[in-house]
Amino acid sequence: MKELLTAAQMRAIERAAIESGEVTGLELMERAGRGVVEAVFAQWPELISAPQKAMVLCGPGNNGGDGFVVARLLKARGWEVKVFLYGDPARLPPDARVNCERWCAMAGLAPPDRAREGDFAADLYVDALFGIGLTRPLEGAALECIRTWNTGRAARTVAIDLPSGLCSDSGRRLGDAAVRAALTVSFHAPKLGHHLASGPEHCGRFVVVDIGLRPVSANGGLTLVTAPGAGCLTKSANAHKYSNGHALILTGGAGRTGAARLAARGALRIGAGLVTLAVPGSAQQEVARQITALMLQRLEDGAELAALLADRRINALCLGPGLGVTRARELVEVVCGGAEPRPTVLDADALTAFGDTPEELFAMLHERCVLTPHAGEFARLFPDIVDKLNAPAVKGPAYSKVDATRVAARQAGCVVLFKGPDMVIAAPDGRCGVNSAQYDRAAPWLATAGSGDVLAGFITGLLARGFDPMRAAETAAWLHVECARSFGPGLIAEDLPEELPKVLRGL
Ligand SMILES: NC(=O)C1=CN([C@@H]2O[C@H](COP(=O)(O)OP(=O)(O)OC[C@H]3O[C@@H](n4cnc5c(N)ncnc54)[C@H](O)[C@@H]3O)[C@@H](O)[C@H]2O)[C@@H](O)CC1
Ligand SMILES: Nc1ncnc2c1ncn2[C@@H]1O[C@H](COP(=O)(O)OP(=O)(O)O)[C@@H](O)[C@H]1O
Ligand SMILES: [K+]
DSSP states (O other), X not given: OEEOBOHHHHHHHHHXXXXXXXXXXHHHHHHHHHHHXXXXXXXXXXXXXXXXXXXXXXXXXXXXXXXXXXXXXXXXXXXXXXXXXXXXXXXXXXXXHHHHHHXXXXXXXEOGGGGGSSSSOOSEEEEESOSTTOOSOOOHHHHHHHHHHHHTTOSSEEEXXXXXXXXXXXXXXXXXXXXXXXXXXXXXXXXXXXXXXXXHHHHOEEEEEOOSOOOOOOSSSEEEOOOOOGGGGOOOTTOOGGGGOEEEEEOOSTTOOHHHHHHHHHHHHTTOSEEEEEEOGGGHHHHHHXXXXXXXXXXXXXXXXXXXXXXXXXXXXXXXXXXXXXHHHHHHHHHHHSSSOOOEEEOHHHHHTTSSOHHHHHHHOOTTEEEOOOHHHHXXXXXXXXXXXXXXXXXXXXXXXXXXXXXXXXXXTSEEEEOSTEEEEEOTTSXXXXXXXXXXXOOGGGOSTTHHHHHHHHHHHHHHTTOOHHHHHHHHHHHHHHHHHHHOTTOOXXXXXXXXXXXXXXX
């Protein structure tokens, strides 16, 4: 598990290290600047051989301080470096001021309106305007300069810590402009904003450098979802099929069974011992023609479902994919309303069915449910939360997808998995993970019809295998992205379950 930090947590870690006497703020700033220069040369090796020209835009805080270090290190290598300061040198914080003075002893400073005149076409542009300290939109000369960089010549733009204009805790632009970097170099650990919302689009390539701070676990359980332990998905040698669980997936009527079949295939591939599709009579032939290892059970209505659930070996359910909203509404009430409710994934139509009456759904849900809304479904169930998320971000820290999903999980009383490349998974107890399909894990091929149905099936299969809901959702989501990356271009939803064995072998 890799932690994702808020700006406040990062500051606390830095403060603790400085107060303990382990390191000075000045030394941390030097390491940060050195880390940026090394990352720049790793990204653009063509800059190493001969001195080049750099333009460094420093801001009024410690992000600016890092910029002065970078400027000095490049100049020491013979580069021609121009530094522009947005702010009053006399009001810089102490470490940044020391580095500003060191720079001024070597060369001059210019005001930022000069940084956009275009009289100095640089080989490298360094954004050291704002990092984790940005609290309001860019304005004045800073804004003008960033706009020029974005529209103009600045192909090699490196952002120090965070592209200026981006909120560190939410990944949202404060106001409407933020640096579009080709490379972003952050320190110690990724921040939320590097992975959420517009963050990845602005960061370009993203690198975290070690500046010698000790790992501390102080963030209330917010992690980047990473590979599950190799052992947790194996099957025990002496298990029989029922010890791996029995998942029940409910389908809609004729012509609408594809989505549930995709989910069922996913549940089976991820290792549920048995998977049954519960099908209305109208669709029985259609489904029977399509399946082999999957089992089929005719099921017309809620009364028949209640009777079927007398079989306690059915230990996980999936409702929603292709179910139809009328059937979904009836069946969800049976599944969630009964005594001893079972682990259940509610997706697609099972969520839409309660779009007008989310409170009725929440009243039935229990802590072993998992809701898997995409943005549209999330907005129908949690309109107030989405209003906050959609309100213009003008003040940092801005309301984030993590805030939204955490509140949704508390309201619903169960795990909520909010889809997207910046997927957030939250439990009502505050645990929260971000399954980021970005940077090295980008999986754009997942934007294909039916991929969400497979994800619902993966989660259901893991619930059947006895995973707790939060772990089932995180593990399934991680594997889902890995299947897409492993298959690559041309992926369609059917390929995801078929790619899973290869991904599992690689764990
Ligand atoms: N926290 C740490 O552990 C480390 C921090 N370092 C650097 O320090 C940075 C954080 O420094 P700071 O806390 O000084 O924050 P910043 O340098 O990001 O900027 C904060 C300053 O800008 C002002 N400000 C915010 N929004 C503004 C706007 N729109 N227009 C004008 N002024 C605005 C704030 O009032 C504050 O004075 C990090 O991003 C990183 O680059 C590094 O030196 C390494 C270690
Ligand atoms: N560009 C993308 N990058 C990574 N993952 C994506 C992207 N677009 C969609 N996804 C993922 O694909 C799945 C789509 O689910 P959903 O919207 O429910 O589609 P469907 O209903 O067609 O199955 C989700 O897991 C979502 O997170
Ligand atoms: K920056």
